[in-house]
Amino acid sequence: MLNSLDLPRRPQDTRVVVAMSGGVDSSVCAALLKEQGYDVIGVTLQLYDHGAAIHRKGACCAGQDIHDAREVADRIGIPHYVLDYESRFKEAVIDRFADSYVAGETPIPCVECNQRVKFRDLLGTARDLGADVLATGHYVASRAVPGGRGLFRPRDAERDQSYFMFATTREQLDILRFPLGEMTKPETRQAAERFGLSVAAKPDSQDICFVPSGRYAQVIEKLKPGAAVPGEIVHLDGRVLGQHQGVIHYTIGQRKGLGIATGEPLHVIRLDAEAARVIVGPREALATRHVALRDVNWIGDGALENLPAEGLEIAVRVRSTRAPKPALLHFGPEGPTIELAEAEDGVSPGQAAVFYDHADGQARVLGGGFIRGARPQTVFAYGGQTAAA
Template sequence: MSTKRHKGKIVVAMSGGVDSSTVAAMLHEENYEVIGVTLQLYDVGEMALKTKACCAGQDIYDAKNAADIIGIPHYVLNYENLFSQKVIEDFVDSYVAGETPIPCVKCNQKVKFEDLYKMAKDLGAKALATGHYVRKERANGEDMLLKGVDANKDQSYFLFATTKEQLNFLEFPLGGLVKEETRALAIKYGLNVANKAESQDICFVPNGNYSEVIRKLRPQSYQPGNIVSKDGIVLGHHDGIVNFTVGQRKGIGIAHKTPLYVIQIDAKNNQVVVGEKDDLKSARLKIKEVNWLAQDADLQKEFRCSVRLRSNHEEINATVKYLGNGYADVTLDSFYYGITPGQACVMYDGDRVLGGGWIMKNSME
């Protein structure tokens, strides 16, 4: 048994996957006093049916087993009500409003990096560590959030809403690794999850069918309405706007001489607006609830950066003009097809995350 003095207490958010389990093992090996915490986010009976989503029933057992192998204490916290209020309800309301939400950002923002952050502080921990593939570096007196070195795993887009205070307390030990290196470490530590498949679905959406969740929580949102052209001509009918997203081509159900795309969701009038691909083309958007991760003084004016408008899309060079009160105008250097309300616009300076905000519904007007 090691007689070395612990470097300090660190809470690790353990989802039951290979990434967070490896983080716990790495920090334990580095002689930190590691406490593993797993969040129960929804009903245990429903979780038992899910196998390919994070925080599922099997994952709690996997996290506990990993903690036992490492030799660290492990706790399961019931955040079901909080998760339902701050993530699931927000997800449903966003779809009903004609947006396409990103619940993983909200989960990080409203649950993991807010309430779990507070709990780690209360425990006297010096940091909260996660298995995200991002990096944190300190320069000129401030912490910077950077992309992970593994471009295929980089999760910086999903962490744009992290506050500066939270970033100061967070640690991301996997940011400098590629996935294969993480799995190799998991094998080295003898972890039960070393070869576990990655989560694929949104955790509370069974089989990727988000409409089932909306139908259960907001059955009144399934109101029939019109599918119209951009000129307002009725071309067909729909059974609910929640079944459509901006940029969608398949499943519209209208025969036309050229392919039709969803170019706007008009929740106020319960209409789906369709057009041709070029109708999706735009180079301007407006964002709200902007969160800055760089020095505010450098951003309270017009500045150049690159932006990512979807988690898996390439960045586009842009000019951002901050308008105050959390709003900003973004002008892209090139056209983008399908700017989607409810998605995030994340701003970068090279590898550094400058901040980000939520794309507003009037972006296409």
């Protein structure tokens, strides 16, 4: 007979390490498992200089959060350890974030954090502590599937974090568990109140924990002095419309804050970091149906290389805030590509395309990859010449 974590042993004979960020979700995760009788150990990672963030709302894995995690562990009666992962986090996440922005991409540091720190290094720590599983407070679900475990969207679609989990491997899924996958956020807060946790009403952390002000360019300039190279703002038709102070100040699809006035609504269509150019054009130029990918992680059935010649029907998200849309996944000589059934705007290199087996409900996550580039749907003609996004 299996316990609630799908293991063939009694809860009291099952050791669970819980990644405790100091927020309400991971705190309830630990409390629920403790209540069910599991041998629970809480682990909190100090990921960056907590001195500057200790009093800041919305921080994650910093001073106040470490204090909150320790307080919750004391409240529910479990051992709690704080591990200094600052240097590892800077190398694996913060530096890569800065390099990606300098290259004209729009990175997703939460994916890098899960992939390179939490679900790799922390899993190793869990094994060192004799854990049978590592549990987190993410809103995703995992279930047994033929040949192992599969990753699924959670019951609470509004809190769905599966977009940030596509890089989780099959081997990691075997040891990972997500107790909140079948709960809603209101239910989680109610549970925190029932357990008497001090974090019951604590605000959710912001996505990018190490950017205190939300001003990415300031952080990048501090990490990479001289990264903001001035250059030209160029229209798709070749007209130079103005100057900019670095491509790190722009993202694909951006309309406001371009610093130019032409009498027509313009959006950032492409960032040419090598030439220090920001290319702008009409909104229609953002539309694409063909997306090239890199660093694809496949956790569906079979092998990615064995996809049908006509492509595999999937649903895909090209932004964390967008719903899955129908698409075909191809694997050809140039690597994996996505063919969208309907055009999407603002598909940006550095973001992720995450695959699902269908578009609705608690769909299974089949994997995903980082966006390498997108082919424009329309070629625009200006004054007798053609210009593509």
